[in-house]
Amino acid sequence: xxxxxxxxxxxxxxxxxxxxxxxxxxxxxxxxxxxxxxxxxxxxxxxxxxxxxxxxxxxxxxxxxxxxxxxxxxxxxxxxxxxxxxxxxxxxxxxxxxxxxxxxxxxxxxxxxxxxxxxxxxxxxxxxxxxxxxxxxxxxxxxxxxxxxxxxxxxxxxxxxxxxxxxxxxxxxxxxxxxxxxxxxxxxxxxxxxxxxxxxxxxxxxxxxxxxxxxxxxxxxxxxxxxxxxxxxxxxxxxxxxxxxxxxxxxxxxxxxxxxxxxxxxxxxxxxxxxxxxxxxxxxxxxxxxxxxxxxxxxxxxxxxxxxxxxxxxxxxxxxxxxxxxxxxxxxxxxxxxxxxxxxxxxxxxxxxxxxxxxxxxxxxxxxxxxxxxxxxxxxxxxxxxxxxxxxxxxxxxxxxxxxxxxxxxxxxxxxxxxxxxxxxxxxxxxxxxxxxxxxxxxxxxxxxxxxxxxxxxxxxxxxxxxxxxxxxxxxxxxxxxxxxxxxxxxxxx
Numbered sequence: 001x002x003x004x005x006x007x008x009x010x011x012x013x014x015x016x017x018x019x020x021x022x023x024x025x026x027x028x029x030x031x032x033x034x035x036x037x038x039x040x041x042x043x044x045x046x047x048x049x050x051x052x053x054x055x056x057x058x059x060x061x062x063x064x065x066x067x068x069x070x071x072x073x074x075x076x077x078x079x080x081x082x083x084x085x086x087x088x089x090x091x092x093x094x095x096x097x098x099x100x101x102x103x104x105x106x107x108x109x110x111x112x113x114x115x116x117x118x119x120x121x122x123x124x125x126x127x128x129x130x131x132x133x134x135x136x137x138x139x140x141x142x143x144x145x146x147x148x149x150x151x152x153x154x155x156x157x158x159x160x161x162x163x164x165x166x167x168x169x170x171x172x173x174x175x176x177x178x179x180x181x182x183x184x185x186x187x188x189x190x191x192x193x194x195x196x197x198x199x200x201x202x203x204x205x206x207x208x209x210x211x212x213x214x215x216x217x218x219x220x221x222x223x224x225x226x227x228x229x230x231x232x233x234x235x236x237x238x239x240x241x242x243x244x245x246x247x248x249x250x251x252x253x254x255x256x257x258x259x260x261x262x263x264x265x266x267x268x269x270x271x272x273x274x275x276x277x278x279x280x281x282x283x284x285x286x287x288x289x290x291x292x293x294x295x296x297x298x299x300x301x302x303x304x305x306x307x308x309x310x311x312x313x314x315x316x317x318x319x320x321x322x323x324x325x326x327x328x329x330x331x332x333x334x335x336x337x338x339x340x341x342x343x344x345x346x347x348x349x350x351x352x353x354x355x356x357x358x359x360x361x362x363x364x365x366x367x368x369x370x371x372x373x374x375x376x377x378x379x380x381x382x383x384x385x386x387x388x389x390x391x392x393x394x395x396x397x398x399x400x401x402x403x404x405x406x407x408x409x410x411x412x413x414x415x416x417x418x419x420x421x422x423x424x425x426x427x428x429x430x431x432x433x434x435x436x437x438x439x440x441x442x443x444x445x446x447x448x449x450x451x452x453x454x455x456x457x458x459x460x461x462x463x464x465x466x467x468x469x470x471x472x473x474x475x476x477x478x479x480x481x482x483x484x485x486x487x488x489x490x491x492x493x494x
Contacts, residue, residue, distance in 0.1 A: 020052065027055050028152055030182025035059040043079075050076070050085025054119045057089040061096055064458040070097050077106075084114040091123045098387055098463030100127055100368075118148035126461070130368045132357030132485030152177040156188065168195060186273055193269035194288045194305070203290070206328070207300040210344055213329075215297035217338040220245055222315045228395050229470055230338055232321055235295040236263040236306075242318035246333065246340070248480070249391030249467070251372040253294075253306045255319035257287065260308040265289035268305070275309045276459045278420025278451075284309040299326075299342070311421060320393060324372035327482035333392070334477045335470075336492040349483035357484035364479075364486035365439040370460040374480065376487060378466065379437040380407050386465030388438065389456075390478075390487070394469030397436070397445070400453040403465040404431035410450055418451055425451045436468070439489050443472055 023038035039056035042049055053076035060069035073093020080086025091106030104127050110120035125140035142161065145154040152174035159170035171192050178185040217230040220243075231245045234253075240263035242255060254275070255263075268288040275286035286309035294304040312319040323331055328350050329342035348355050360366060368375040368387055377385035386403060398418070404410050409432040418425040429450040436443045457464045477490040 020049075023052070023055055027059055028150065028177050029179045030062070030152075030184050031179050032059040032062045036063065047079040048083065048086075050080040050083030050087070050089070052085070053080050053089040054085040054092070057092045058119070061092065061458075061461075064455070066096055066454065066458060069093055084110040084117040084120060087113070088117060088119040088123060091120065095123060095126065095462055096457075098457075098465065100130065100462070103127065116143075116147040118144040118151065118154070121147070122154070130370065131366065132369055132483070134354035135356045138354045150177070152184070164200070168192060171195070183274070186271060190269045190271050190273045190288065193271065197266075197268045198290070198303075201303050203303045203305055205302040207293075207302050208298060210328075210350075212344065213297065213299055213342045215299070215340040215342070217246065217333075217335075217340055218243065219338060220317060226395075227470070227474070229392055230333075230335060231317060232296055232340070234321065236265065236291045236293075238293050238295070239263070243316065244319050244321040245317045245393055246323060247320045247391065247393030248323045248333075248374060248473075248478075249389055249393050250320040250322035251324055253304070253319065253321050253325060254286070254312045255306060255308050256310060256313040257308045259313065259318055260287075260289045260306065263291070265291055265306060265308075272309075275307065275312075275421055276455070277422055278418065278456065279422025279424060280426045280455075281423035283422050284311050296321075296325075297340075309421075311423075322372060323392075323480055324482065327372070331480040331482070332477065333473075333480070334492070335392075335474050336477070345481075345483050355483075357486075360481070360484050360486035361488075364481065364484075364488045367485055367487050369485055370462070370464075372482075373460060374487065375464065376438050376468070378468070379435075380404075380465065381435050383407075385438075387463065388436070388466040388468050389464055390473070391467045391469050392473050394467050396449050397443075397467060397469045397471050398453070399431050399434060399448050399450050399466040400457075400464065401427075401429055401450045402452070402454075404429070404434065404448070404450045408432050408434055411447075413449070416449060418449065422455075427452070436466070436472070438468065439487065441489060441491070 023035055026035035036056060036059040039052045042052040057069050057072050060072055070093045073090045076086040076089035087106050087110040091103045095103035107120045107123040110117050121140050121144035125137040128137035141157045145158045148154055155170055155174040159167050171188055175188045219227055220229045220231045221227040229245050231243050234242050234244050268290055272285040272287040274283040276283045286307040289306045289308055291304045291306055294301040326342050330345055332341040374390045375387040378388040379385045410429045413428045413430045416428045418428050430447040431450045432447055434445045434448045453464050475492050477492050479488040
């Protein structure tokens with residue numbers, strides 16, 4: 001009987017290990033629905049399994065089921081708070097909910113239990129990247145890869161530190177793990193195709209002198225009663241001029257496919273990847289092109305990547321240009337005077353290898369980075385600050401509906417339509433009497449447009465509570481320091 005019980009116990013262990021391995025394989029393949037079900041089954045039998053908790057939270061986050069992920073993270077801390085996986089799972093949930101300091105504490109606690117825990121290393125790296133500590137973040141990502149070398153997301157991260165054929169080889173290794181239908185696989189295929197077409201050519205090469213440059217901004221005002229924003233006149237390949245809205249909430253340059261064709265841009269790949277933004281329709285597919293020459297005022301770049309998707313052209317603008325295009329400069333946007341000033345930064349800020357941002361100058365305020373998005377801590381009426389996106393491409397300031405409900409009354413608004421890259425927003429509301437306090441300024445709003453920003457938050461990976469648009473920025477001289485992750489506002493008056 002004893003021998004039989006031991007055999008049954010050993011079989012159960014092997015079966016449990018097999019289920020865990022299968023769940024992990026499904027997670028790495030990007031088949032998140034099945035991964036979530038398998039991890040949930042494991043936890044029914046063993047609620048103290050910290051790695052299953054971490055896998056479940058990660059799968060739920062990738063499924064954009066943020067509410068379920070946050071609840072699962074809280075349960076992980078309750079049931080498996082004595083394990084690094086359980087604590088890391090709680091950290092992932094706090095990170096998604098916008099509590100970065102709470103998330104950091106959990107990730108550090110998990111690493112105190114196991115200094116090689118990949119999920120905790122990735123979580124801490126994500127936080128360092130948000131505060132412009134890119135060198136430290138890169139080191140943590142690399143450590144996570146070394147300790148979890150079969151995770152395709154970490155293989156792709158490792159690939160980005162390599163060049164040439166070796167870079168492509170590691171991207172292909174990551175691609176082979178993903179299910180071909182996974183969103184990550186689509187993105188990797190586009191990445192690989194673009195890199196192969198580029199070959200040994202360097203992109204985004206500054207051809208003009210690295211010196212202070214001042215460029216005139218054009219007024220974007222389709223409605224004579226209300227300006228929409230400011231833009232730049234950009235010349236592509238020496239022969240095609242386009243009008244692009246200067247958008248601090250966008251990344252790179254985006255135009256529509258017909259404009260790319262007329263400008264004679266080189267196609268880098270054919271499959272594309274999703275171009276995500278505000279709106280409740282399906283995200284359009286953006287294809288990558290290359291401008292042999294890009295000129296903005298006296299500024300010239302060679303071999304500049306450009307994304308093209310339907311919907312980028314809107315009214316009297318041909319597309320968008322993110323302020324990150326000028327990130328190797330200190331970027332000053334004087335909205336009232338309609339001037340863009342670019343000043344040189346220290347040499348360390350212009351190298352291609354990651355560096356950690358330094359101390360911010362007097363008068364500047366820290367911003368958080370989500371890719372090339374800039375987010376500033378903003379107090380809504382009173383209490384702890386939330387993170388708001390700086391977005392000069394937004395004609396109105398917005399607040400997330402759930403955030404607004406935490407602070408004030410919210411009313412349905414049937415008359416206002418909010419549109420973005422993904423079309424119209426299905427439900428628009430108004431938040432009653434909201435004050436926004438950021439960087440020493442305060443703006444009082446009798447009512448503020450309210451929409452769900454869950455899709456945008458899911459895309460960047462953590463909670464975005466609102467958007468500071470042109471009503472805030474219009475009277476500001478705004479200086480952006482991408483190197484140190486800082487912003488300075490100077491009020492210029494109406």
